[in-house]
Amino acid sequence: MRIELKKIEINERLSDETCCFSADLYINGRNVGIAYNRGNGCPTDYYATTPEGKEQILKAEDYCKTLPPIKSGEHTYEMDLEFYIDNLLNSHVKQQSQKKMQKRFKDHIVIGNDRDVGYRYVNIQTPIEATLKSESGRAYIKTVLETLKEQLESGDQVLNDNIPTNIFKAAGFGENQYLDNDLQLATKARKQSKSIGKKM
Structure with missing residues (x-):
């Protein structure tokens, strides 16, 4: 299953305890909904924009639960769709940061x-x-x-x-x-x- 974030918009001013963002959620190449975080420390949330999107999101939730847990330092985190989305966002932020740094060189x-x-x-x-x-x-x-x-x-x-x-x-x-x-x-x-x- 291919899960992607597209049209990612980050609001650095509102990013406090977490990254404030919104993005289109794509599953297997189709726009199924919206993923977002208000930047105030709350978990990342997502919702479907169509009935078909809701069905695809449910399948993505089940799929993510089959993925291996992620180890970070001494902690191990069980994978779910929210965590998967957060990892996609983190990868995007790192890529953008690397591009900015590369320009500074x-x-x-x-x-x-x-x-x-x-x-x-x-x-x-x-x-x-x-x-x-x-x-x-x-x-x-x-x-x-x-x-x-x-x-x-x-x-x-x-x-x-x-x-x-x-x-x-x-x-x-x-x-x-x-x-x-x-x-x-x-x-x-x-x-x-x-x-x-x-x-x-």
């Missing part, structure tokens, strides 16, 4: 200890990719990293995937304080050179 150095929880960032005067093309630009990034290294808290690391490993090492970073991006950068450069070759 262009002209920010991003720091955090969990890519899914939160991060802080420092603005770079010009896009990092362009800055790294010159010796002075690489020296500038190294200087910024040296300053940031002194501000790292326990478990923090630079999350950027667009800064070469040798610059981190030159700035005195330990292996657990940055991501090893060399393979990814080399792959990206290869793709760009192939793309340029095709255009020519």
